[in-house]
Amino acid sequence: MSLLKPFSKLPDLNTANILLVENEEQFQQNLADTLVEETAVTVNVRLAKSLPLPMENDESRPRIDLVVFIINLTSDKSFESAKASLKYLDPGYFLGKVCFVATNARHASVRTGCLDALRQLAALLHCPLLFAEDQSPEGATSSARRLLTILKVASGLVPNTTALYLSSLTRCTMPPDIDQPSFD
Amino acid sequence: MATQLNLSDSDSSDLSDQSVFTRRSNRSLRIAEQERRKKEEEDPFVLALKYFSEVEAGTPATGNDELENNLVRVEKVAFSRGLSPEAISVMLDFAMSLRMGSSPCARVLKCLLPASVVPQEAVVRAIVWLTVRKLPISTQVLFMKWVLTVFDMIDAKDKLRAIYGFIFSFVTDENLCPFICHLLYLLTRKENVRVFRVRKLLEQQSKLGRQPYLLYLLSLYKVFCPELVTLSIPSRMKSGFKNHISPWKSALIAVQKRNDMQVASSISLAFAVRDKTASRKRKHAHLDLPSLNPVTIKEPQAAQSSSRKLVPMQQIQSFAQLLQNMHRIELPAQMGSLLGSSLALQYLDCVQDESALLRLNFWLGYTLHEEFLFCSDGGANKNPEEALQFLNRLLSVQHFLQEGFNSSDAFMYKFLNVWDGSLLRPQILGLLSNIPVIPSSQIKTLLFDPLMQLFFTSSLFFKCGLIECLNHMLLKWLTWHSAYALEDDLDISLNSHTSINITLSGFKDSVMELVHFVGRLASVGLQLEDCHSLLLSFILDFYETVCDTFLKFGLPLVVMPPPGVFYPAFFAADPVSVDRLAFIMHRYKVNLTSAKRQEKVTEQGFHISRQTFREFNRYQVFLVNCLWNSNMCYPEADVRLSDELLAKSGVPQFSTRFDLIHHPAFVSYALDFHHKCWPGRKDTDLNSIKQSKPWNWYLEYLFTQGFDGLKDFVQNSINQRVMMAGDGCDNVTQSQKLGSAPHIKQPLLS
Structure with a gap:
């Protein structure tokens, strides 16, 4: 079992590396295509189905600045796989270098409780949870932009701020059970 | 000639x-x-219809070539152009009466695609046949599905409503129950909700389990008569009526598309009022606003037995008519149609009866939930245009009524938690800004938590948009307060149609929470975006609202901006930001002074905390010292660096770097002024502007450049002496002479 470590390698100049982990391998390709279009910094995108990453190219792999778990809420397997992958991450990653992206949150066939379980997990790990509209190209672009915002901070490219600081502002919280909020 | x-x-x-x-x-x-008539007589389709209307009962169906041929003809017409109302009537009657047994029945039902409308008499007759003849269960279900599919196309619903009880009796039929419930759901009016029906439904529920279709009908009953239904309805229901998959849907859409293309207006549709942009008419596209379709469509109803004659909304053509018939308006069958008519909105605005709003809220909440939170296609909106139009319409309605709907507010709280920050952004932010005051105990979880997560992970433009939206929200809250708060009664109704009240102190708490929240977003946002001037501009917009809460809106509350906003605005390199900051400080001062004065006059007046005065004084001293006295490094300053460190930077006279001449925002004006003042001079010495005469000219020059905020600030805070009378007030005068800058008396508020 090999842990992925956030600080075991030196960063490259003006470069940010992001790892997209998705069991279904549907949305990550779209995201990757949009992410690499960024011109201000060099963005390297690595794709994986799950963790741990294979040992073979461990040497050549750059330092990963941000690990993104993409979870399709309509599939239980997606969530389980991401949850199982989490333990192959060094605890240092949870200081602002892990992010969850949920897709299909507005789908009718989302099992009740699935979204809540994911929120709970993200809140427990102090990680941000983004929602993405994976069906439309605009949705993919906007999620890529948001990931890029986090990635730039996580790879230390934004002055005045750190990954830990940003994650303290954006980490997931549990929303109340809202139906008709009663104000008594 | x-x-x-x-x-x-x-x-x-x-x-x-x-x-x-x-x-x-x-x-x-x-x-x-x-010729046409002759042709019609010979027209195989007309002949076929004639056959079906006249065929004798008991004619065998199997091996009947005549039947086969005629049926094929009807099917051909039905699938290409759709059937006329008369044809529908004939065919439905033929099928449901089982004149030729049940075998052709399903086939006939499947081709009943209306070209325009379905006559309600035909439907009523068919429902009656349902009890008389023994149809196979599958055919009964098929018929019910057909009724639900074409429900919106039935030309009137009054007779169907008249047999409500009759239709209700089918609820006990296990197979038909889901469909009957859906039909009843569409037909139910307040007077239909009776104790015995509720009891029957509950009985049915205990027999069949908590079926969603029963729950849906019960929840509608609960909306109409909450006292009759004590059952608690679960918040997140699975989609209740799963009757969407009907064999007619695609064929119907195809037929209507074709007809629309051929003749748009020649058919006298009952859907005349419909929005032109949404020219396709379908069932189950909830976002298509239905037309104002009255429950009773037939015009002359003078001989109605009921003593109180109702006037359908559709017949109201002018405002005068609306006024005359205000007390006896009949609401349309589909509440959504109200959103499309301005007269209906006028009615809604001044109506006393709450059931109209209840029904509208119910419909709206259901629609928003189905279409945006619980999509069958997972949010891949096949029709983004439609969603856009719908939300725009909703926004314009809210704008017209000047308040939101309960259901759309509840929807927003849910939607924010799954929003990606870009889907329909302008509309969602628009709806968000219409949210009424939320009590401070809930405001964090409902609003701030999701917004904070979105704000800090999104682009600069989202940040600007959100700040603008929150500014609008605050403006609406404050306007609401100034319009509805009564002097002696401190309770404010949150919404003209609900009984939720909030006390003045509760309202103040909520406003304060909102202002502090935006202050937090703004401080950190500016830091993350490197003090982007666009973001700064939106933030200053917000504080222009905040600084005037007392004088403009009569709310005894003054909240100062946090240092994270004040200093970036002051050190900004563009003069507009500095000018606006000066204006905001000027308004703060005017508000605080008049609040102070009022506190003196009315004994039991409100109290503005000393902390606020202290903050204001600190900013004021800083501004005057920097801009006017050319002394940035005074002992009590917030921003302080050691003199040795500053000396090391090599900047000459570092203390004067942010006065009106050297401030990066104004230095170009100073140079320009210098050039105009001493055209002959070769060497530029900006300090020579500090002579008392050129200094005054320089100020005049700046004021002519449109820096009105600066002008207000200088004239009110520096030259004039504002003496605060009273014991708790110590007028600290700070006069510092630097170079030959004018002597200043600087008043402080305490």
């Missing part, structure tokens, strides 16, 4: 020609008519 004659001659001949032509054309028309 001759030419004139000629002319008239030719004219008359023309005329005669014309008359001949018209006569001829008349004749040709007549011939055409005759």
